[in-house]
Amino acid sequence: MLRDVLGKTFRLVGYTIQYGCIAHCAFEYVGGVVMCSGPSMEPTIQNSDIVFAENLSRHFYGIQRGDIVIAKSPSDPKSNICKRVIGLEGDKILTTSPSNFFKSHSYVPMGHVWLEGDNLQNSTDSRYYGPIPYGLIRGRIFFKVPFSA
C-alpha cells in the first residue's frame, strides 16, 4: 500500500521534471509570450502589451540593427529590459542629442550592442549606461498581440 503510493509519487515527480525540462527548453530555445511594462518603447509597445519573443536569433547570432530585443538589465541582473538595437559592434553612434551643435560620436566595442528605447524622452538605455554585451540579450520581439492593452 505504502509502496504503491511511493511508486506513484515518484512517477509523478518524474513526469513533472521531464515535462518541466521540455517546456523550459522550448521557452529558452524557441520563444514564448512576454508582457512588457514601462513607457520606454512607446508608441511601438505600450505599457502592459503582450508580445511574442523568439530566442533563435540570439543563439544563431542573427540579431540585426532595428530589432527589438529583450535583455538582462546591466544594472540589475534580476530584471529584463526591452529596447531597440541601434548599433552593432563596430558601428559609429551619435552620443549627444542631434540638436546639439557640437556632435560627439563613439564606436560600439566588439561583442557589444547599443540599445535605445523608441520613446527617447522617457527611456533609460545605452545613452545612460553605455553599450551592453551581446551576451545579455535573451530574445527578439517580433509580434505584438493586438488589442491586448
Place this chain on the structure above:
Amino acid sequence: MLRDVLGKTFRLVGYTIQYGCIAHCAFEYVGGVVMCSGPSMEPTIQNSDIVFAENLSRHFYGIQRGDIVIAKSPSDPKSNICKRVIGLEGDKILTTSPSNFFKSHSYVPMGHVWLEGDNLQNSTDSRYYGPIPYGLIRGRIFFKIWPLSDFGFLRASPNGHRFSDD
C-alpha cells in the same frame, strides 16, 4: 511496414528530444564538467585542466568575493572566460598596480562584478575591459578533477592583497 518505420523514427526523435532537454536543464541549472584553457588562472588552474562548475549559485545570486566563475566574454559572446571575482557591486577597486605611487580607485557599478585572473601578469580581465554585468556569469568553479595530482577543492587566491578590506 512504412508506418512501422515512421512510428519508430518518431518515437526515437521524441525520446532524443525528451532526454536532450533533461540533460540540458541538468547542465544549465545544476552544473557540469568544464575544460579550461589558457594561462590566466595559473597556478590555481593550469591550461587543459578539467573542473566541475555548478550553476546554482548564479541563479540564487550567491556568487561571492573570491569565487572563480565562468562567464560569457564581454568582447566575444561566443566564448567563455574563467576568472576570479575580486569585487562585487559597490566595492572599491584598486585600478592601478599596487606598486604605483599614485593609486587610483573606482567603484564597481550596480549589477556588475570585477574579475581578475590569478596570473596577474598574463591575464586579460576587468583591468582591461572593465567590470562586467552579473548577467554574463554562467557558473562557479569549485572543484578540480584533472590532473589527478591536483584533485580537490580549489585554493584561495594567491593575490590576497587585491581584495579590498579597507
